[in-house]
Amino acid sequence: MMPILYSFRRCPYAMRARMALILASKECELREILLKNKPDEMLEISSKGTVPVLQFTNKVLDESLDIISWAMESPAPHVHTYTDAEESLSKDLINLFDIKFKHHLDRYKYSSRYGIDPEDHQEECKVILENLEDKINPQPWIFGKEVSLLDISILPFIRQCKIANPDWFFSQSFVKVIDLLNYFENSDLFIRAMQKYELWDPKKNNGKIFP
Numbered sequence: 001m002m003p004i005l006y007s008f009r010r011c012p013y014a015m016r017a018r019m020a021l022i023l024a025s026k027e028c029e030l031r032e033i034l035l036k037n038k039p040d041e042m043l044e045i046s047s048k049g050t051v052p053v054l055q056f057t058n059k060v061l062d063e064s065l066d067i068i069s070w071a072m073e074s075p076a077p078h079v080h081t082y083t084d085a086e087e088s089l090s091k092d093l094i095n096l097f098d099i100k101f102k103h104h105l106d107r108y109k110y111s112s113r114y115g116i117d118p119e120d121h122q123e124e125c126k127v128i129l130e131n132l133e134d135k136i137n138p139q140p141w142i143f144g145k146e147v148s149l150l151d152i153s154i155l156p157f158i159r160q161c162k163i164a165n166p167d168w169f170f171s172q173s174f175v176k177v178i179d180l181l182n183y184f185e186n187s188d189l190f191i192r193a194m195q196k197y198e199l200w201d202p203k204k205n206n207g208k209i210f211p
């Protein structure tokens with residue numbers, strides 16, 4: 001049986017999982033869901049109720065980084081192979097973006113929901129992006145000609161930061177990050193990952209073969 005991917009198009013975690021599946025040419029049945037109406041079929045296999053979820057006959061992966069690791073178990077063509085130093089930098093940066101950047105990004109984007117002032121959190125996002133700017137030299141991806149796991153893991157979150165206030169984002173000094181994001185958003189990989197699918201309806205059994 002083909003693995004089943006529960007996914008939500010706009011979720012940055014689901015985006016990176018979809019990109020890994022595209023890069024590794026791992027076929028699955030994509031079931032597009034809404035976070036406000038999660039299907040029982042998904043909650044039965046992963047009670048925490050987050051996407052992405054990848055279901056196999058004998059196991060379930062419900063962390064995007066685990067899905068990426070599974071997809072990349074055997075080297076995929078056109079994906080950058082890390083040196084040890086790059087791998088360590090990549091791990092540190094993915095961790096930084098998943099924890100600290102995401103924390104401030106949520107508070108920046110949804111300040112009214114949190115009842116707080118967005119400015120401090122916008123500033124914290126800016127500091128992290130300036131730090132990233134100092135560490136990278138994209139040509140055009142972070143580690144050179146080929147996309148890396150770091151690119152696909154952090155760029156969906158940087159994109160959300162742009163979307164929160166494009167005028168502010170584009171007027172910042174982290175120009176390499178801005179160019180990298182532009183390149184990413186126009187890449188075939190991202191465009192394929194963002195293809196629209198109709199909602200999965202268990203009654204119609206209308207999951208779609210992905211990628």
Ligand SMILES: N[C@@H](CCC(=O)N[C@@H](CS)C(=O)NCC(=O)O)C(=O)O
Pocket residue numbers: 010011012013014035049050051052062063064065
């Ligand atoms: N650590 C998880 C986080 C996944 C996550 O938080 N996804 C969000 C959507 S972007 C979600 O499903 N939230 C549940 C909800 O909003 O009900 C992963 O990497 O897969």
